[in-house]
Amino acid sequence: MSKINVYSRCVTTKINQVFEYRTSFFLKLFLTGGTFFAIQFLLWKTIFSCSKVSEINGYTLEKMILYFLFSGFIFVFVDSNRIGIVIGNGIRLGELSKFLVYPLSYLEYNFFTFLGGKIIQLLTSLITFAIVWLAFPQVFLDFQVSHFQLLLFVILVFLSLCTNFLLDVLLSNFSFWLDEIWIVIVMKTFMLNLLSGFIVPLDFFPEKVFEIFSYFPFKYVLYFPIQILLGKIETEQIFFGIGILLVWIVIIFFLHKLLWQKGNKLYTGVGM
Amino acid sequence: MAIEVKNLTKTYKSHKKEPGFSGSLKSLFHREVIEKNALTSIDFSIGNGEFVGLIGENGAGKTTLIKILSGIIFPTSGTAEVLGYKPWERKNALKKQFSVVMGQKNQLWWDLPAYDSFLLLKEIYEVEEKQFKKIVSELSEILDMKDKLYTQVRKLSLGERMKAELIAALLHSPKVLYLDEPTIGLDVLAQESIRKFLKTYNSQAKTTIILTSHYMDDIETLCKRVIILDKGILQFDGSLEGVIKKYANEKVISATLGNKVELEKFTNFGTILNSNELQVEIKVERKNSTKIASELLNNFPIVDITIKDISIEEIIKNIFRESK
Ligand SMILES: Nc1ncnc2c1ncn2[C@@H]1O[C@H](COP(=O)(O)OP(=O)(O)O)[C@@H](O)[C@H]1O
Ligand SMILES: [Mg+2]
Numbered sequence: 001m002s003k004i005n006v007y008s009r010c011v012t013t014k015i016n017q018v019f020e021y022r023t024s025f026f027l028k029l030f031l032t033g034g035t036f037f038a039i040q041f042l043l044w045k046t047i048f049s050c051s052k053v054s055e056i057n058g059y060t061l062e063k064m065i066l067y068f069l070f071s072g073f074i075f076v077f078v079d080s081n082r083i084g085i086v087i088g089n090g091i092r093l094g095e096l097s098k099f100l101v102y103p104l105s106y107l108e109y110n111f112f113t114f115l116g117g118k119i120i121q122l123l124t125s126l127i128t129f130a131i132v133w134l135a136f137p138q139v140f141l142d143f144q145v146s147h148f149q150l151l152l153f154v155i156l157v158f159l160s161l162c163t164n165f166l167l168d169v170l171l172s173n174f175s176f177w178l179d180e181i182w183i184v185i186v187m188k189t190f191m192l193n194l195l196s197g198f199i200v201p202l203d204f205f206p207e208k209v210f211e212i213f214s215y216f217p218f219k220y221v222l223y224f225p226i227q228i229l230l231g232k233i234e235t236e237q238i239f240f241g242i243g244i245l246l247v248w249i250v251i252i253f254f255l256h257k258l259l260w261q262k263g264n265k266l267y268t269g270v271g272m
Numbered sequence: 273m274a275i276e277v278k279n280l281t282k283t284y285k286s287h288k289k290e291p292g293f294s295g296s297l298k299s300l301f302h303r304e305v306i307e308k309n310a311l312t313s314i315d316f317s318i319g320n321g322e323f324v325g326l327i328g329e330n331g332a333g334k335t336t337l338i339k340i341l342s343g344i345i346f347p348t349s350g351t352a353e354v355l356g357y358k359p360w361e362r363k364n365a366l367k368k369q370f371s372v373v374m375g376q377k378n379q380l381w382w383d384l385p386a387y388d389s390f391l392l393l394k395e396i397y398e399v400e401e402k403q404f405k406k407i408v409s410e411l412s413e414i415l416d417m418k419d420k421l422y423t424q425v426r427k428l429s430l431g432e433r434m435k436a437e438l439i440a441a442l443l444h445s446p447k448v449l450y451l452d453e454p455t456i457g458l459d460v461l462a463q464e465s466i467r468k469f470l471k472t473y474n475s476q477a478k479t480t481i482i483l484t485s486h487y488m489d490d491i492e493t494l495c496k497r498v499i500i501l502d503k504g505i506l507q508f509d510g511s512l513e514g515v516i517k518k519y520a521n522e523k524v525i526s527a528t529l530g531n532k533v534e535l536e537k538f539t540n541f542g543t544i545l546n547s548n549e550l551q552v553e554i555k556v557e558r559k560n561s562t563k564i565a566s567e568l569l570n571n572f573p574i575v576d577i578t579i580k581d582i583s584i585e586e587i588i589k590n591i592f593r594e595s596k
Pocket of ligand 2: 334335336452
């Protein structure tokens with residue numbers, strides 16, 4: 001239980017650091033979430049007005065806007081911020097050395113400092129969300145979710161944040177062997193963007209493919225939580241999603257352990 | 273014994289990494305291994321509370337030894353025990369009892385005041401509140417850092433940053449402390465104050481300390497015992513006086529003259545190191561030094577004469593020169 005103290009201190013230290021750099025931090029945040037939403041908004045508005053249909057794949061324009069609005073808010077929270085590159089550089093440049101002597105694992109340290117940044121991003125995201133809601137209440141007419149589903153939604157989003165983080169950590173281990181890992185991380189980001197529903201809703205994919213997605217974690221990072229907010233998901237399905245994520249977290253965690261242990265034998269602590 | 277090292281050998285095996293991503297991928301399957309011997313069969317042990325200087329030229333293996341003793345890297349063969357633990361097993365029980373400070377690396381958060389990092393370390397090492405406050409206030413008092421703890425680390429001078437790093441390393445009252453070039457790049461004043469601090473700290477806290485430094489002044493004022501590494505081989509382990517006895521085959525006689533004398537005449541006695549009008553310094557063989565001194569007194573108009581050992585710096589340089 002004494003670990004609570006060190007975890008919360010990791011979180012608050014990171015928050016303090018974020019506030020040292022607030023301008024660049026918030027700017028980046030709005031740029032990532034905001035730009036993407038603006039592009040999607042204009043794109044779908046044009047598609048709907050040109051094709052003169054009122055529904056595409058069951059999405060009305062309002063639903064589509066809502067989809068990408070939710071997508072922007074959730075994405076800002078579950079995004080791994082490419083932490084894998086930061087951790088990988090630490091391994092490559094010998095920064096890891098100082099963490100190896102701490103009586104706290106590198107994984108714990110990274111996770112809780114990462115969480116510190118995320119808490120700030122979540123708060124910003126929520127505030128923006130509230131402002132948008134107040135400004136455009138008509139968009140949210142369809143937004144009706146039970147409290148219980150909302151609770152499950154929170155758990156699911158937290159787990160998908162963990163999954164996304166762990167995936168980056170897993171890939172960062174390649175730095176023990178390779179000089180350049182950014183390409184691996186970028187590939188992961190690309191996969192995630194495509195398979196999570198960040199670019200188009202996943203129900204635009206053929207049904208067979210869509211079914212396969214249910215067994216991979218990516219879907220649960222964005223598409224699935226958005227569907228919960230859109231009121232399209234049964235409660236049992238949410239439990240299923242949470243289960244899938246838990247299984248993946250365990251798998252990724254053990255893969256990470258394996259690579260970490262093997263990699264550490266090769267670590268030479270350069271530059272110290 | 274605080275530290276025991278037996279037959280310790282480290283060979284760095286690095287894989288030749290090719291540039292670019294395709295090069296990286298290729299090297300996953302086919303790798304050229306480059307081997308580099310950094311330490312060869314090192315043996316020594318260090319008792320509790322000792323302050324040992326580790327010297328050697330660049331690339332001698334000093335940092336490698338410290339990395340192994342901190343558990344950062346694994347040895348190739350042989351063994352080492354710190355406070356009864358093998359460091360590379362990375363047991364928390366050991367980690368809570370040692371600290372390492374590296375001149376070229378910092379553990380403090382760059383954008384935050386040092387005090388924020390201290391608070392984090394306090395939790396990482398589970399230091400009690402009272403103890404933490406006491407240590408921070410005592411150490412920052414001695415190091416004259418009281419009003420610097422709330423300034424962002426990146427705004428501190430190099431010397432102040434190193435002092436903050438030292439406080440950070442001592443928050444959990446480590447029993448063993450490794451200092452790898454802690455004074456590198458600092459101005460003389462900062463060097464001196466850190467030196468003074470380490471001296472009192474070692475004598476009061478009874479911490480076992482290994483110090484590597486380029487500055488022989490650091491070693492001379494702090495360490496009774498030195499370990500000399502040369503290309504990964506332990507050359508000498510013993511007292512500083514021992515180094516002088518073993519390697520200083522020469523002494524320096526300096527004489528002040530009453531009136532001018534032709535310098536040539538001194539070359540019969542030894543090599544002239546320094547000279548100006550009425551002052552001359554000659555290097556002579558150690559065993560003949562007193563005899564030569566008296567001969568000089570008899571033959572020259574000398575008003576003052578002293579015999580001293582050549583400087584430790586000079587001796588060390590000689591050792592490395594010989595081994596080349
Ligand atoms: N990470 C590393 N990978 C490969 N070789 C290394 C590494 N670190 C040091 N070496 C080599 O090992 C030898 C000892 O280095 P080091 O322990 O850093 O010496 P010192 O600290 O005494 O200057 C040097 O020849 C150096 O080139
Ligand atoms: Mg070194």
